[in-house]
Amino acid sequence: MYICAIVFLKKIKNVVLMAIQSSNQNTNPTPITSSTAKEADIFENTLRPKALDEYIGQSRLKENLKVFLAAAKKRNEPLEHTLLYGPPGLGKTTMASIIAHEMGGKLKVTSAPAIQKQGDLAAVLSNLKPGDVLFIDEIHRMSSSVEEILYSAMEDYVLDIMIGKGPSARTMRLNIPQFTLIGATTKFAMLSSPLRDRFGHIFKLEFYSESEISQIIHRSARILEYQVTEEACKKLAKCARRTPRVANRLLKRVRDFADIDENTHNIIDLEITKKTMSALGIDELGLNRTDIDLLKTLIEKFKGGPVGLNTLSAATGEDSGTIEDVYEPFLIQLGMLDRSPRGRIATENAYQHLGLDISDLKKKQEALF
Numbered sequence: 333m334y335i336c337a338i339v340f341l342k343k344i345k346n347v348v349l350m351a352i353q354s355s356n357q358n359t360n361p362t363p364i365t366s367s368t369a370k371e372a373d374i375f376e377n378t379l380r381p382k383a384l385d386e387y388i389g390q391s392r393l394k395e396n397l398k399v400f401l402a403a404a405k406k407r408n409e410p411l412e413h414t415l416l417y418g419p420p421g422l423g424k425t426t427m428a429s430i431i432a433h434e435m436g437g438k439l440k441v442t443s444a445p446a447i448q449k450q451g452d453l454a455a456v457l458s459n460l461k462p463g464d465v466l467f468i469d470e471i472h473r474m475s476s477s478v479e480e481i482l483y484s485a486m487e488d489y490v491l492d493i494m495i496g497k498g499p500s501a502r503t504m505r506l507n508i509p510q511f512t513l514i515g516a517t518t519k520f521a522m523l524s525s526p527l528r529d530r531f532g533h534i535f536k537l538e539f540y541s542e543s544e545i546s547q548i549i550h551r552s553a554r555i556l557e558y559q560v561t562e563e564a565c566k567k568l569a570k571c572a573r574r575t576p577r578v579a580n581r582l583l584k585r586v587r588d589f590a591d592i593d594e595n596t597h598n599i600i601d602l603e604i605t606k607k608t609m610s611a612l613g614i615d616e617l618g619l620n621r622t623d624i625d626l627l628k629t630l631i632e633k634f635k636g637g638p639v640g641l642n643t644l645s646a647a648t649g650e651d652s653g654t655i656e657d658v659y660e661p662f663l664i665q666l667g668m669l670d671r672s673p674r675g676r677i678a679t680e681n682a683y684q685h686l687g688l689d690i691s692d693l694k695k696k697q698e699a700l701f
């Protein structure tokens with residue numbers, strides 16, 4: 333009787349595992365991709381640093397991480413779950429692949445919007461091997477039902493799956509291999525506190541200095557077998573919004589212009605860089621047409637603000653999430669925009685950069701104080 337019960341439970345477990353895997357195949361063919369297959373953009377992968385020493389900048393994060401990695405290796409344990417947050421393009425995915433490489437595990441990449449059901453996450457987790465690193469991008473977008481089963485997976489390396497519905501519903505517990513979860517988000521505040529609390533390490537990625545961006549440009553140019561003059565590199569670094577992904581993208585565009593110019597011979601100089609920046613509509617501070625449009629709309633249509641994000645989005649035709657995640661952080665860094673509880677405000681720097689009369693702003697400030 334006892335043996336029969338065990339055989340029966342094992343059968344159920346197998347059926348559950350098969351169901352998990354087939355749900356993954358039928359409804360969501362690839363919630364997970366390997367690190368190499370993730371991006372269609374091969375260029376980005378070629379330039380991704382593979383080891384911690386190749387990763388430029390973020391020195392405090394790197395120093396701490398070195399200690400935590402060494403300690404985990406010494407104890408023969410996986411690195412504790414790690415949360416990386418900060419604006420897009422600052423190196424979160426790159427850092428995850430370095431962690432996997434340093435720990436000798438494989439990196440599996442997915443994103444929260446691709447994991448729609450508990451079964452999707454169960455399929456991803458049950459396919460991991462001991463020591464693997466699971467990278468979940470945009471983790472703030474995870475649904476609460478999926479998040480619930482992630483808690484026990486993170487804490488106890490078990491999956492609690494519900495079988496059936498109503499009064500006959502039962503929970504089945506499956507063991508999963510010990511793994512490290514790396515969550516990445518651009519919106520730290522949108523993470524639920526139970527999820528946030530389950531990460532052993534929380535790191536904020538900072539914007540890069542111009543000299544760090546210059547090093548990244550030189551490194552990428554070396555890999556692509558181009559030579560960038562010092563002046564050209566400085567100019568590119570100024571235009572790169574203090575973000576590695578933008579720096580690499582601009583380098584790629586200058587390379588296009590250099591390739592069709594017969595006189596350049598794989599050398600990127602100031603002249604070709606200036607020509608490219610002006611063709612792309614990027615000004616000397618790295619602002620593009622959308623940044624300028626946002627600031628002009630704020631000043632000319634809304635008298636410099638305060639104006640709500642949704643109104644600004646409707647007035648410019650830009651998605652509010654993109655304004656918030658991509659454009660605003662850099663404008664705030666440059667001191668051209670302020671976020672206040674009543675909305676966005678253009679600062680004196682913005683008026684000056686656009687060559688606009690600041691008397692309106694002064695009058696407004698006087699009226700406020």
Ligand code: ADP
Pocket residue numbers: 375376377379380381386387388389419420421422423424425426427516548576577580
């Ligand atoms: P995120 O995941 O934060 O959006 P990624 O990790 O995809 O950003 O980084 C974008 C690109 O920038 C990568 O292809 C990589 O080549 C480059 N990159 C990011 N951080 C660094 C760094 N610290 N040093 C060198 N290159 C970097």
